[in-house]
Each structure stands twice: as structure tokens, then as C-alpha cells.
Amino acid sequence: MTDKKLIIIGGGPAGLAAAVAAVDRGMDPHDILVLERDSEPGGILNQCIHAGFGLHRFGEELTGPEYSGRYIAMVRERNIPILCNAMALNLTADRRVTFVSPETGYTTLQAEAVILAMGCRERTRGALGTPGTRPSGVYTAGCAQRYVNIEGFMPGHRVVILGSGDIGLIMARRMTLEGAKVLAVCEIMPYSGGLARNIAQCLDDFGIPLKLSHTVTQIHGRDRVEAVTIAAVDEANGRRPIPGTEETIECDTLLLSVGLIPENELTRGAGIDINRATSGADVNQFRETSAPGIYACGNVLHVHDLVDYVSEEAVIAGTAAADRILGKGGSIVKSLPVTAGDGIRYTVPERIDLTADPEDVRIFFRVRDVYKKVQFFIETDGGEVLVKRAKSAAAPGEMESLTLPAEKLKSLIAGDCAGIRVYLKETGGKAQ
Amino acid sequence: MIYDVLIIGAGCTGVMTARLLSAKNVKTAVAEARCDVAMGATCANSAIVHAGYDAKPGTLKAKLNVRGNVLMKELCAQLGVEVKNVGSHVVGFGDEDLPKLQELYERGAANGVPGLEIIGRDALRKMEPHVSPEATHSLWAPSAAITCPYGITIAAADNAVTNGVDFFFNFPVVSCARQDGVFTVSDGTKTIRARYVVNCAGVHSAKLAAVLGEHDFPITITPRRGEYFILDKAVGNLANSTLFVCPSDRGKGILVSPTVDGNLIVGPNAYPIEDGDDRATTAEGLAEITAGARRIMPDVPMNMAITSFAGVRATPNIYDFYLKRSEQVPGLIHAVGVESPGFASSPATAEYLVGLLEEAGLTLTDKADYIPTRRPDGNHVQFNRLSEEEKAARCRENPAYGKIVCRCETVTEGDLLDMLDAPIPAVTIDMMKKRLRAGMGRCQGGFCSPRVAVLIAERTGMGLENVTKNGGGSWLVTKRIGEE
Numbered sequence: 001m002t003d004k005k006l007i008i009i010g011g012g013p014a015g016l017a018a019a020v021a022a023v024d025r026g027m028d029p030h031d032i033l034v035l036e037r038d039s040e041p042g043g044i045l046n047q048c049i050h051a052g053f054g055l056h057r058f059g060e061e062l063t064g065p066e067y068s069g070r071y072i073a074m075v076r077e078r079n080i081p082i083l084c085n086a087m088a089l090n091l092t093a094d095r096r097v098t099f100v101s102p103e104t105g106y107t108t109l110q111a112e113a114v115i116l117a118m119g120c121r122e123r124t125r126g127a128l129g130t131p132g133t134r135p136s137g138v139y140t141a142g143c144a145q146r147y148v149n150i151e152g153f154m155p156g157h158r159v160v161i162l163g164s165g166d167i168g169l170i171m172a173r174r175m176t177l178e179g180a181k182v183l184a185v186c187e188i189m190p191y192s193g194g195l196a197r198n199i200a201q202c203l204d205d206f207g208i209p210l211k212l213s214h215t216v217t218q219i220h221g222r223d224r225v226e227a228v229t230i231a232a233v234d235e236a237n238g239r240r241p242i243p244g245t246e247e248t249i250e251c252d253t254l255l256l257s258v259g260l261i262p263e264n265e266l267t268r269g270a271g272i273d274i275n276r277a278t279s280g281a282d283v284n285q286f287r288e289t290s291a292p293g294i295y296a297c298g299n300v301l302h303v304h305d306l307v308d309y310v311s312e313e314a315v316i317a318g319t320a321a322a323d324r325i326l327g328k329g330g331s332i333v334k335s336l337p338v339t340a341g342d343g344i345r346y347t348v349p350e351r352i353d354l355t356a357d358p359e360d361v362r363i364f365f366r367v368r369d370v371y372k373k374v375q376f377f378i379e380t381d382g383g384e385v386l387v388k389r390a391k392s393a394a395a396p397g398e399m400e401s402l403t404l405p406a407e408k409l410k411s412l413i414a415g416d417c418a419g420i421r422v423y424l425k426e427t428g429g430k431a432q
Numbered sequence: 433m434i435y436d437v438l439i440i441g442a443g444c445t446g447v448m449t450a451r452l453l454s455a456k457n458v459k460t461a462v463a464e465a466r467c468d469v470a471m472g473a474t475c476a477n478s479a480i481v482h483a484g485y486d487a488k489p490g491t492l493k494a495k496l497n498v499r500g501n502v503l504m505k506e507l508c509a510q511l512g513v514e515v516k517n518v519g520s521h522v523v524g525f526g527d528e529d530l531p532k533l534q535e536l537y538e539r540g541a542a543n544g545v546p547g548l549e550i551i552g553r554d555a556l557r558k559m560e561p562h563v564s565p566e567a568t569h570s571l572w573a574p575s576a577a578i579t580c581p582y583g584i585t586i587a588a589a590d591n592a593v594t595n596g597v598d599f600f601f602n603f604p605v606v607s608c609a610r611q612d613g614v615f616t617v618s619d620g621t622k623t624i625r626a627r628y629v630v631n632c633a634g635v636h637s638a639k640l641a642a643v644l645g646e647h648d649f650p651i652t653i654t655p656r657r658g659e660y661f662i663l664d665k666a667v668g669n670l671a672n673s674t675l676f677v678c679p680s681d682r683g684k685g686i687l688v689s690p691t692v693d694g695n696l697i698v699g700p701n702a703y704p705i706e707d708g709d710d711r712a713t714t715a716e717g718l719a720e721i722t723a724g725a726r727r728i729m730p731d732v733p734m735n736m737a738i739t740s741f742a743g744v745r746a747t748p749n750i751y752d753f754y755l756k757r758s759e760q761v762p763g764l765i766h767a768v769g770v771e772s773p774g775f776a777s778s779p780a781t782a783e784y785l786v787g788l789l790e791e792a793g794l795t796l797t798d799k800a801d802y803i804p805t806r807r808p809d810g811n812h813v814q815f816n817r818l819s820e821e822e823k824a825a826r827c828r829e830n831p832a833y834g835k836i837v838c839r840c841e842t843v844t845e846g847d848l849l850d851m852l853d854a855p856i857p858a859v860t861i862d863m864m865k866k867r868l869r870a871g872m873g874r875c876q877g878g879f880c881s882p883r884v885a886v887l888i889a890e891r892t893g894m895g896l897e898n899v900t901k902n903g904g905g906s907w908l909v910t911k912r913i914g915e916e
Binding site (some may be wrong): 015086089100102103105106120122124125126127131132133134142148150151152153157217218223224268277395408 | 718879
């Protein structure tokens with residue numbers, strides 16, 4: 001195998017959309033290689049057989065495999081090579097990628113640009129430190145989803161779910177439809193991290209109780225899960241279980257939907273700066289990391305609510321990587337850090353690199369808490385409000401965005417602005 | 433078929449003994465209640481090859497620990513199991529701990545532990561920059577090491593099978609009869625016959641003694657549970673060597689240590705429990721070891737924990753290991769009350785037990801065609817331990833090594849197939865995990881466990897619904913969707 005101009009690590013929704021965008025920007029498809037670790041492209045979408053994808057991107061409701069199928073078709077139409085069963089093992093800051101696959105063996109290639117699109121993994125029981133025995137029957141929701149939707153086997157009969165992330169909600173419905181009894185969904189926070197539509201369609205429609213401010217305090221069973229103990233937690237006391245509220249539920253399965261973690265081992269190995277709030281790389285508005293020529297997009301950068309937004313972000317990264325390779329990008333005249341101010345957990349991008357002729361920049365962010373009425377602001381370090389927008393409700397589970405218009409950015413080139421800040425003001429108090 | 437020797441219990445002591453016998457011209461069997469070797473204390477402990485300063489001079493513990501430390505390192509080299517000679521510190525906090533460190537130093541000197549030294553704060557902090565600033569002294573033991581206790585036990589068991597030992601798994605011994613110099617032990621349905629029996633049943637060994645015909649057996653076992661955390665490899669370098677807190681009446685105290693695989697291990701506490709198989713962790717216990725770890729390393733990042741577990745030690749009502757020929761039942765040997773440093777001692781304990789078998793009348797001669805490796809063709813080296821050139825070569829020879837199944841620990845399909853084909857075939861999720869670390873990384877098997885289960889089901893033909901996590905009733909899936 002010979003060196004490639006662009007190597008994309010990951011053939012899920014992010015990697016595929018980035019590849020398409022790079023070709024559409026003018027790259028020769030044969031200068032690109034997409035590495036996919038599974039036996040076919042599509043990533044986690046392949047096991048998400050429920051509908052609900054593509055409303056923003058395609059204006060219609062698709063299943064996961066249909067959504068990825070559209071991108072696979074676009075990649076095929078453009079003759080972009082995808083190497084499946086290929087696992088990237090190492091990446092250097094100067095863009096050498098080592099990978100292994102049955103077809104090509106153990107290989108190292110040099111690239112002019114690399115796009116990181118490795119996605120994320122699920123948080124586990126071990127990371128939670130849930131006490132008790134270690135029987136079989138404790139699955140992450142995505143692992144159970146694979147057993148049901150890919151292997152065609154049921155992982156259990158009587159199910160408790162910890163965490164109300166979207167995969168957990170989807171699996172509550174899926175297990176119920178296949179004949180299992182989902183006894184409860186426990187969420188340690190006073191609100192769900194999942195999308196409102198999933199709570200309605202996956203829990204409420206099936207009469208599955210959502211226990212907010214509850215967690216699993218003990219797992220029982222020697223060989224297989226026999227029961228779990230759940231308890232209410234004290235919001236005022238570090239969300240510790242409240243003695244006396246324990247309830248033991250007999251079940252044979254515990255599914256965990258307790259968060260997703262961007263899969264950045266390769267990124268860290270290359271010495272790329274990581275944002276502690278996102279656990280993904282620090283990037284500019286082109287999704288370029290601290291290592292020149294290495295870009296990141298999709299859930300490896302920050303966890304998204306909707307795959308549609310992943311595709312959108314991948315277009316930014318794919319276009320920028322192509323521009324670098326084709327020598328199209330303008331030179332940077334000024335770099336502005338973007339910081340997360342009051343009420344904001346993180347922003348993407350974390351910096352804006354201004355060229356002489358900047359384009360609009362959309363800043364994505366998540367809020368820290370649940371709010372009823374808020375105003376969002378983008379402000380310079382000198383206190384000049386660049387963008388302001390009111391919103392009737394905001395929650396950590398739904399990504400927000402504000403667009404910084406090109407003319408505003410252009411006005412910052414000459415001035416003494418050294419950074420901008422995103423923050424919110426509560427205008428209607430916190431939601432209950 | 434009558435075996436010369438039947439060993440009951442496939443923990444480190446039983447397996448090491450079986451391995452020594454496999455080099456002799458005798459026929460040996462091992463009966464194990466669970467589905468794999470190393471299912472009790474051997475698979476859940478601090479993973480330290482102790483130096484040997486802890487035990488009182490003149491005891492079996494002292495003698496076997498110091499010799500076991502040497503033999504364990506040799507055995508790891510022979511069987512291709514990683515061992516790191518990282519050394520250990522017993523860390524004292526203030527002058528009031530000095531007499532205890534001095535006592536341990538003197539014990540160690542009497543036991544023949546090499547290289548012991550009491551060092552001061554500056555020397556300690558130079559060696560261990562993350563140790564508590566309140567630490568004032570340490571007893572430095574350079575011969576202490578870390579390895580994977582179940583890894584070496586599995587390797588020794590494979591080596592024993594390669595040399596003709598028969599393992600009977602899922603064989604809990606429930607009854608025993610002895611007639612004409614032959615024991616017949618039964619699990620209720622099947623029997624194994626042997627002239628000599630060695631009781632290596634760990635936490636169940638005192639109860640087993642009664643099943644094997646002992647009346648008024650003098651030893652009782654109190655199971656003592658200890659809980660641990662394992663931290664991510666990203667913080668595995670916070671300790672360079674094993675850091676013990678200066679001991680108190682409650683055992684050796686909570687330690688912080690690197691593991692041979694590059695993680696950080698933190699634990700254990702020690703509480704007596706009723707049921708020797710109860711390995712549940714508790715919120716209180718995990719909080720206790722967190723606090724204990726912070727005493728020795730204030731910055732230990734407990735938010736980097738990737739898993740927690742508990743192990744059970746077989747604590748006897750006497751100070752020492754009870755390694756003796758039965759006074760009541762001829763041909764019966766006991767290895768009872770083998771608690772810490774039972775693992776570090778195990779290769780030496782095995783020698784001692786083989787000696788007891790000879791005293792009891794067993795004749796042992798060397799086997800001419802003994803194979804010193806795990807498999808007849810050598811030791812298995814996992815893909816992720818190979819050099820870059822070797823990795824490339826192995827992928828060329830067999831493309832299955834180019835397919836990564838466990839991405840966190842870089843375990844390939846070729847490795848998994850090797851283990852399905854090993855002297856003791858790995859046919860559960862946890863057997864694969866213990867042999868290859870598949871599922872032991874950051875994602876804790878979320879990604880690879882369904883893939884490993886499917887591979888086991890396909891290659892053995894057993895069907896996914898019959899694959900278990902860890903034997904017994906630890907099923908993974910109920911039924912194929914759409915089937916009744």
C-alpha cells in the first residue's frame with residue numbers, strides 16, 4: 001500500500017460524510033483512504049434499527065442503517081476506497097498512521113491530512129463503581145443492542161435500566177417489543193439526558209416508569225443478575241443514596257446507559273490537546289486540532305444528540321482537510337480562543353482562526369443545567385456583545401448553537417479583541 | 433483408570449503442584465469445582481510476588497515465600513509470562529512507625545530476603561514522587577515483583593496438560609471413599625480414582641477435609657474478603673513500585689501498586705464473611721479503600737477507576753500455612769489455610785507438597801520427554817506483545833492476526849482462536865478475558881464481548897445461548913429472537 005494524501009480513521013457517519021465532502025471539494029478519491037474497524041462501513045448506525053435519523057439532513061425519518069446506507073452510496077458513487085476490518089493502532093503528530101487489517105497486514109502510511117472520526121464508547125459499570133457481585137447480565141445498552149439487533153438474541157427477560165441516555169431509552173422500547181419486561185429506568189439526575197421525544201415514545205407509550213434522582217446501589221446474584229437495589233439520591237448531598245429509600249427489584253438484566261466517552265486513545269497518543277469538558281480534541285472552526293493537518297469530527301470530538309449534526313460537522317472537517325491538501329485555505333491572521341462562560345459546559349470550536357476573509361462560524365455548546373428561559377450571548381473579552389438570542393428552554397441533553405456572522409468576525413481582525421466568550425443569563429429561573 | 437495423584441482445587445497451589453508432578457512418571461488429575469483454573473483467591477488478589485519479610489522467621493510461610501519469590505520469576509521466564517521486578521516499599525508515617533519497619537527488616541534478614549534497606553523521606557520521594565509528603569521512611573525490598581497471578585497459573589496449567597495431566601472442571605467433590613489404598617471421589621454423578629489426594633481447595637479446604645475422611649480436623653477457615661479498584665492505564669505510572677502502608681493489627685493495610693499490565697491497583701481491606709464464595713463489593717468498603725489509598729498517595733485519581741472487585745482469602749485459625757500429611761487418612765495431603773503470601777509462595781509450596789507425597793510413599797522419577805513450555809510447540813505470545821516486525825510477519829502468515837476484536841487491549845481474532853485451541857481451551861467470556869485481556873480495558877467488554885461470544889459459539893458449535901460469562905448459570909442470552 002502506498003501513502004495517501006488523506007486518511008480518515010473511522011467509517012461511521014462522521015468518516016463517511018467527511019470523505020464525501022473532501023471529494024466534493026475537489027480531491028481525487030484515490031488520494032483518500034477510509035479505515036473502518038468493522039466488517040462493513042456505517043459504524044454504530046448499523047445496529048440502530050429504529051427510526052428517527054435524518055430529519056435535518058434529508059428531511060425525512062430514516063432508520064440507522066438507511067441513514068448510513070445513503071452515505072455509503074455517496075462514497076461508492078465517488079469511488080472513495082474504504083478498507084474494512086482495519087484498526088488504526090497508532091497515530092503521530094506528523095500524521096503517520098499505523099493500522100492492521102487481514103487484507104493489508106500491519107501497515108504504516110504517511111498522510112498530508114488525517115481526519116479523526118473514531119466515535120465514542122459507552123461508560124461502564126466499572127467507571128461508576130457500582131458495588132455488588134459481578135454476575136453476567138450487566139450490559140451497556142449498546143452491547144445489549146448488538147445482541148438483539150445484530151446477533152438476534154435476547155439478553156434477558158426482566159430488565160432494569162440505569163441511566164436515561166438515548167440508547168437506554170431506545171433499548172427499553174426494543175426489549176419490551178421483543179417480549180422482555182422493563183421494570184424501571186433509573187436516572188441519577190433530576191432530569192433525563194435523553195431527547196424528550198424518546199422519553200415519550202420509548203417509556204411513556206409503554207408505561208415504563210422513569211425514576212428521576214434514583215440510582216442503582218447494589219447488584220445481586222452470583223452467576224447471573226438476580227436483583228438490583230435502587231435508592232433515591234440526595235441532590236443536596238453529592239447525589240448520595242438516601243438511607244431508607246432502598247428498594248430491591250428482582251431482575252435478570254441491568255442495562256447501563258450512563259454516558260458516552262469520545263474514543264481518543266489515538267488522539268492522546270499523538271500528543272494532541274484534549275478539552276477536559278468534551279474529552280475530545282481542542283479544535284478551531286475548521287475542526288483542526290492542535291496538530292496541524294489533523295482534524296476531528298463527530299462523536300470523537302464531542303458527543304452529539306443527532307447523527308445529522310455529526311454529518312454536518314464532518315462536512316466542515318472534510319472540506320477543510322481538502323483545502324489544506326489542495327492549497328486552498330487562506331493564512332491565519334489572528335487566533336481567538338472561545339471560552340465557556342456562565343451556564344455553559346463547553347463550546348465547539350474552542351478557538352476561531354481568522355483568515356483575512358472569514359466566513360460565518362457556528363458555535364455549538366451545551367448548557368450546564370436545565371433552564372426555563374434564557375438568553376445566550378457571545379461577547380468579546382472587551383465586553384462587546386456580538387450575538388444575543390433568547391430561548392424558552394435549555395437542557396444539557398440538547399445541543400445549542402449560535403452563529404457568528406462573517407462581518408462581525410472581520411471587524412475583530414483589526415481591533416484588540418483577544419478572545420470571545422459564550423454565556424447565558426437566566427431570565428425565567430431554573431426549571432423544576 | 434486409577435490416577436497416582438488427584439489434586440482437588442485448581443488455584444495456584446494446586447496447579448503448581450500438578451505442574452511439578454507432570455515432569456515425573458506419574459499420572460496426575462486435578463478436580464476443580466468451577467469451569468476454569470484460578471477461580472478463587474488466585475484470580476482476585478494484589479498480584480504481588482512478595483519479598484518475604486512479612487512472615488515470622490522459622491515458619492513455612494517465611495521459608496516458602498522467600499523461595500517462591502525466586503522460583504516464581506524463573507517460572508514466568510520459562511512460560512513466557514510477564515513479571516516485573518519493581519520492588520516494594522512499606523511506607524511509615526512518623527517515628528512511631530520506625531520500630532515496626534525495623535522489626536520487618538529484621539524478620540526479612542532472618543528469612544533471607546535480599547537487599548532490604550530502610551530509607552528516609554528524601555530517598556523515598558525520589559523513587560516515588562507521588563507518595564504522601566507525610567511519609568517519613570520506608571522499608572525498601574528490591575526483590576518484590578508484580579505479575580499476573582491467574583496468568584502464570586493458567587500458563588502452568590497449560591504446561592501441565594501438555595505433559596499429560598488431566599483436568600476435570602465443573603467437578604465439585606461432594607463425597608469420597610477409600611478402599612484398598614485407592615480413593616474414589618465423586619461430584620455426585622462422576623467419579624475419579626487415585627492413590628494419593630492433595631487437598632488444595634482454598635477457602636473450602638477445611639470443609640473438604642471432612643469430606644475426605646478427617647474427623648475433628650484442627651484447622652478452621654474464616655473467609656476474609658478484600659476489595660480492590662483497578663485504575664486506567666493512563667495513571668498506571670503514578671507508582672513505580674508496590675507501596676504498602678506500615679502494617680497494623682488489620683493486616684498489611686491498603687496498598688497502591690502498578691500492575692504488570694500497566695494499570696494501577698488499589699486495595700484491599702479485610703473483613704471476615706460467612707460465605708467463602710461471596711465476592712460482592714460494598715459501597716462502604718470501596719469508600720474505605722479510597723480513603724486508605726489517599727493516605728499513601730493523596731492525589732490518587734479514583735475517578736480513573738475502570739473496575740472494582742473483591743477477593744476472598746482463606747484465613748486459618750493458626751498463624752502458618754497448614755501443609756501436612758493426614759494423621760487419619762493414609763495418602764491424603766493437606767494444603768490448608770494458604771492465605772497471603774500464598775501466591776508468591778506457590779511454586780515453593782508445590783515443591784513442599786511433592787516432598788510430602790514422596791514421604792507418604794509415592795515414587796517419583798523424571799519424565800524423559802518432559803516439555804517445558806505451555807504448548808508442545810512453545811509458549812503462546814499474544815499479538816500485542818510482538819515487535820512491529822513480528823506483528824507484520826504474523827499478519828502475513830495468518831490474516832486472522834490482522835483482525836482486532838478487542839480494541840482496548842488490541843486482541844486479535846488469531847489470539848482468540850489460539851486460546852480456543854489451547855491445552856485448556858478457553859470457552860467462556862471470562863476465560864478469554866483472563867488469558868488475553870479481551871474485555872479488560874477501558875470499555876470493559878462493551879465492544880468485544882458479543883464478538884467473543886459469537887466466535888466461541890461458532891467455533892465450538894455450542895450455540896450462543898449456551899456460551900457463559902464464567903460457567904455455571906452465568907448465561908449471556910436467553911433465546912434466538914422469534915423462537916419460542
